[in-house]
Amino acid sequence: MTEQTLPQADRRKRQLPQINPVYFVLAALIIAIIVMNPAFAEPIGYMNFLKRAAPLAILAAGQLYVIVSGGFDLSVGSVITLVVVGSSILSNNDPNSTWWVIATMFAIGAGVGLINGLVVCYLKVPSLIATLGMMITLNGVAFMWSGGSPRGYLTDQFRFFGRFNIPDLPLIRILPVALIVLIVLGFALYWLMHRTNLGRMIHAIGDNPRAANLAGVPVNRVRILAFMISSLSAVAAGIMLGGFAGVSTDVGTGYELQAITAAVLGGAQLLGGRGSVPAAIAGALTLNAIFTLLNFLGLPQPIRQVVQGLILIAAVAVAMQRRKHTGR
Amino acid sequence: MKKILALALAAGLALTGAAFAQAPNFDDPAEFARQKTLLTATPMGPADMPWEQYLVDGMKDTASFKKDGPYTVCFSNAGVNNPWRVVGFTDLQQEVALHPEIGELIHVDAEGSDDKQIADIDDLLAGGKCSILIVSPNTTAALTPAVEKACAVLPVIVFDRGVNTDCPVTFVHPVGGYGFGIQGAEFIAANVKKGANVLMLRILPGVDVLETRYSGGKHVLEDAGLNIVGAEFTDGDNAKTKSIVEDYLQRGTIDAVWMDAGATAVAAIEAFQDGGYPIPVFVGEDQQDYLQTWQANGMTAIAPTYPTYQWRTAIIAAVKTLKGEAVPSPEWILPQPAITMDTLDKFVNPKMPPLHYAMCGCEAMANYPTAWGGQ
Numbered sequence: 001m002t003e004q005t006l007p008q009a010d011r012r013k014r015q016l017p018q019i020n021p022v023y024f025v026l027a028a029l030i031i032a033i034i035v036m037n038p039a040f041a042e043p044i045g046y047m048n049f050l051k052r053a054a055p056l057a058i059l060a061a062g063q064l065y066v067i068v069s070g071g072f073d074l075s076v077g078s079v080i081t082l083v084v085v086g087s088s089i090l091s092n093n094d095p096n097s098t099w100w101v102i103a104t105m106f107a108i109g110a111g112v113g114l115i116n117g118l119v120v121c122y123l124k125v126p127s128l129i130a131t132l133g134m135m136i137t138l139n140g141v142a143f144m145w146s147g148g149s150p151r152g153y154l155t156d157q158f159r160f161f162g163r164f165n166i167p168d169l170p171l172i173r174i175l176p177v178a179l180i181v182l183i184v185l186g187f188a189l190y191w192l193m194h195r196t197n198l199g200r201m202i203h204a205i206g207d208n209p210r211a212a213n214l215a216g217v218p219v220n221r222v223r224i225l226a227f228m229i230s231s232l233s234a235v236a237a238g239i240m241l242g243g244f245a246g247v248s249t250d251v252g253t254g255y256e257l258q259a260i261t262a263a264v265l266g267g268a269q270l271l272g273g274r275g276s277v278p279a280a281i282a283g284a285l286t287l288n289a290i291f292t293l294l295n296f297l298g299l300p301q302p303i304r305q306v307v308q309g310l311i312l313i314a315a316v317a318v319a320m321q322r323r324k325h326t327g328r
Numbered sequence: 329m330k331k332i333l334a335l336a337l338a339a340g341l342a343l344t345g346a347a348f349a350q351a352p353n354f355d356d357p358a359e360f361a362r363q364k365t366l367l368t369a370t371p372m373g374p375a376d377m378p379w380e381q382y383l384v385d386g387m388k389d390t391a392s393f394k395k396d397g398p399y400t401v402c403f404s405n406a407g408v409n410n411p412w413r414v415v416g417f418t419d420l421q422q423e424v425a426l427h428p429e430i431g432e433l434i435h436v437d438a439e440g441s442d443d444k445q446i447a448d449i450d451d452l453l454a455g456g457k458c459s460i461l462i463v464s465p466n467t468t469a470a471l472t473p474a475v476e477k478a479c480a481v482l483p484v485i486v487f488d489r490g491v492n493t494d495c496p497v498t499f500v501h502p503v504g505g506y507g508f509g510i511q512g513a514e515f516i517a518a519n520v521k522k523g524a525n526v527l528m529l530r531i532l533p534g535v536d537v538l539e540t541r542y543s544g545g546k547h548v549l550e551d552a553g554l555n556i557v558g559a560e561f562t563d564g565d566n567a568k569t570k571s572i573v574e575d576y577l578q579r580g581t582i583d584a585v586w587m588d589a590g591a592t593a594v595a596a597i598e599a600f601q602d603g604g605y606p607i608p609v610f611v612g613e614d615q616q617d618y619l620q621t622w623q624a625n626g627m628t629a630i631a632p633t634y635p636t637y638q639w640r641t642a643i644i645a646a647v648k649t650l651k652g653e654a655v656p657s658p659e660w661i662l663p664q665p666a667i668t669m670d671t672l673d674k675f676v677n678p679k680m681p682p683l684h685y686a687m688c689g690c691e692a693m694a695n696y697p698t699a700w701g702g703q
Contacts, residue, residue: 149414
């Protein structure tokens with residue numbers, strides 16, 4: 001080998017991981033699932049999978065806005081709980097209430113995001129603490145509202161988005177409404193993040209808020225918007241999760257960490273400045289695929305937890321390799 | 329190197345052996361047999377009031393505790409942290425309202441913490457106001473010393489989970505976990521063919537009352553020659569429950585579902601409905617949402633119960649003790665009826681919240697249904 005060929009080989013090596021590794025991890029897991037259980041390749045199998053992964057995927061895409069802007073949003077799980085509990089109480093078994101209940105929930109979500117953003121920007125509370133406080137507060141509100149036990153049901157109309165499958169289609173047989181919602185919201189969030197000025201500003205403040213400020217980015221306003229998008233995505237996730245599985249008072253527990261994990265699996269940088277909406281969605285699918293795979297393997301619970309933890313660490317490690325290679 | 333490995337291995341084995349030796353026994357054939365017999369025993373006490381009935385004879389003279397009213401009843405509660413306890417605590421409060429001789433109920437909520445409950449009991453004793461102490465222990469072993477301490481000063485009634493001492497006046501509880509497991513599994517065995525596929529759904533490992541339900545159910549299913557396709561933990565999470573059942577349905581047929589608790593039963597049923605499968609034989613619990621789904625779909629199903637009316641019995645036992653009337657002791661074992669296809673209609677009430685536990689013995693009480701969140 002001569003001196004001249006070396007840089008070329010090097011460059012080729014650098015170009016290889018241009019595709020985000022999360023897609024490879026996801027593909028590997030899907031193949032493993034199909035090997036374990038060929039029925040997964042049937043439409044019912046993968047459509048069910050996409051349906052149940054949709055809420056987390058939307059949540060992760062929303063969370064990504066806050067992560068890229070350099071923060072965390074731990075309040076999303078409690079927003080989900082509040083949405084499910086609140087909707088079941090407000091709708092009072094009346095099918096006609098669906099639309100105004102959903103509108104009310106989005107208004108509450110926007111309010112929660114606004115408060116999160118204001119507390120972080122103007123009271124200078126680190127986002128980890130600010131949203132942790134919000135999480136505890138909202139869980140308390142949901143508990144007071146429900147008294148610790150669900151007070152009502154969600155109507156079939158409300159549950160349409162998370163539960164209903166459009167039947168009898170050619171080729172794919174069924175199409176879950178949740179998947180349509182995921183595609184629409186996922187595309188909207190993708191477009192906002194990667195094709196608009198807002199997305200560029202969010203990246204800029206996450207990378208270096210001072211530089212962004214000097215460059216004329218309205219740092220506070222952008223940061224508040226990021227929190228609002230995250231909370232609104234949590235409302236959407238709550239509506240879908242309530243639709244999928246019905247009412248319970250701890251439905252959102254743990255979702256904040258799953259959303260952050262999904263975003264990191266998708267290669268998002270925890271301290272901001274970097275992240276991709278499609279990759280975060282793929283990260284959410286990956287998390288769900290791990291869960292499904294372990295279901296199919298039929299391992300005992302403790303071993304399953306160990307394996308789940310190890311796969312997670314390995315997957316994030318693979319995702320992080322990309323940064324080393326691209327140098328970004 | 330090999331030696332070290334062998335040593336480490338030996339040490340590891342010894343440790344796990346010790347751990348197993350210490351692990352409480354959730355699979356006790358004697359207790360299984362005892363509860364199986366109790367399920368069919370004829371209760372003593374007033375008919376149609378199962379919360380005042382008892383299955384095992386043996387009364388305790390409480391004349392030494394006799395006192396003039398009004399009484400201050402102190403209640404150290406493990407927590408009001410799940411829907412079962414929410415219903416139970418309402419039962420208890422409404423029972424107190426039926427007794428004019430109770431001047432005051434002092435309720436302290438341990439919020440699911442052993443430490444807090446031990447401190448709570450100390451505080452109640454130090455306060456000196458209690459005529460009697462009712463304890464619903466958070467965990468058995470941890471609360472035993474605190475209960476023993478209380479016994480030395482005043483009469484104590486324990487209910488729901490027990491303690492490792494017989495110093496309380498009585499320990500109020502229904503038949504128990506094995507009984508719950510047996511009732512559901514026997515129903516399955518009677519309604520499916522030999523070799524049928526049964527999916528067992530559990531909430532989480534390591535909780536005594538749930539472990540015994542599982543081992544009781546498993547024995548009956550195995551003895552009936554049924555094929556247990558899996559025993560999965562749902563964490564009591566609707567979405568996870570539905571996902572697990574969907575995944576099992578992709579792999580094969582399910583002829584029956586056994587559950588150790590019914591809060592997520594509707595989610596499990598929906599997995600069959602949404603996938604276009606017939607609903608199999610089902611074992612849930614007495615939650616309203618499950619009972620209504622069962623009725624609406626004409627399912628072949630059963631609902632074993634862990635009756636919340638035992639919270640009423642605790643107050644009844646306390647009042648009897650303070651009046652010097654004899655109470656069943658050392659254990660006041662309540663009947664543990666299952667809701668069957670014959671009795672279902674009696675328990676369905678669409679006006680009650682989804683996770684209202686129907687076996688509350690509360691339908692005839694003054695503030696039913698509003699106090700329980702009904703409309």
